[in-house]
Amino acid sequence: MRPGELRAARWKELDLEHDEWRIAAERMKMREAHIVPLSRQAVEIIKQLQPLTGNSLFLFPSLHSSSRPMSENTINGALRRLGFSSQEMCGHGFRAMARTVLDEVGVIASIG
Numbered sequence: 001m002r003p004g005e006l007r008a009a010r011w012k013e014l015d016l017e018h019d020e021w022r023i024a025a026e027r028m029k030m031r032e033a034h035i036v037p038l039s040r041q042a043v044e045i046i047k048q049l050q051p052l053t054g055n056s057l058f059l060f061p062s063l064h065s066s067s068r069p070m071s072e073n074t075i076n077g078a079l080r081r082l083g084f085s086s087q088e089m090c091g092h093g094f095r096a097m098a099r100t101v102l103d104e105v106g107v108i109a110s111i112g
Helices: 003-007 040-053 073-081 091-104 107-111
Strands: 020-023 034-037
Touching: 003 073, 003 091, 073 091
Parallel strands: none
Antiparallel strands: 020 034
């Protein structure tokens, strides 16, 4: 997922009984609905997050308003505090890295 789609994830989009995240077309870059299968580990993390932010619209609400998602700079700020420079890693870098690795092991080619 792109960082913007992830940080704006809404509780109503999750179907934890079927381990899916269903994103409406209007939230996707290509304007097509998208279903993300969730791993058992992801579901467990989401369930642990629910007592913290479950009363908000978003899984990751802004510190200033639960009616807005967290800032796009939050992930990059966390990476800087962990010691990564902006030349080493950014939030979008995780998606790019995962896509490259999946392509190298043949997963992307078998999907598309």
